[in-house]
Amino acid sequence: KAGVTQTPRYLIKTRGQQVTLSCSPISGHRSVSWYQQTPGQGLQFLFEYFSETQRNKGNFPGRFSGRQFSNSRSEMNVSTLELGDSALYLCASSLEGTGPEKLFFGSGTQLSVL
């Protein structure tokens, strides 16, 4: 069974641009979460989607948005990029919407903002 797939693996953007990151969960998984990882702030929760609905949201500005499609694939968008948005963005999927299911993480998208 294929794991969580994130594309692209690396991205370089300039300030002010916008970017879209993609995440394909493990087949059958309906929950997708996004995390930002930086050396200074560590791993921080962005948001979580289940059956195309955002259920949880972290403390990030409105420039960070996401969505989930009917096939459970998810996209994350960051508009008006800032230097501080440079980070590894990790996507994780889990099977169902109940219980402390373990998360399966992708390898991430490394975003560099110049």
Add this chain to the structure above:
Amino acid sequence: AQSVTQLGSHVSVSEGALVLLRCNYSSSVPPYLFWYVQYPNQGLQLLLKYTTGATLVKGINGFEAEFKKSETSFHLTKPSAHMSDAAEYFCAVRRGLNDYKLSFGAGTTVTVRA
């Protein structure tokens, strides 16, 4: 509110020696606790989790952790370090059954000396 504190950002051990990574949590409700490992340029992989029941939890790669409610701790151990254990380790907590936001500790980087 809940948070996780990992004591020690770097740990260096000799091959064959005990690995001990410390994690303390604060939570207003019974927590679900996790340890994840991240190898260079990869996503996070679940080592083990505590939900309910037995307080000594065994995970993959010979790791185990003990939940101690009285000490609000969930320390990770491995009796004998291997070179392949060199990685970054994250302790994480989730508030309960329907909360899918993971709060991570700052991480501990483990180096293994030959």
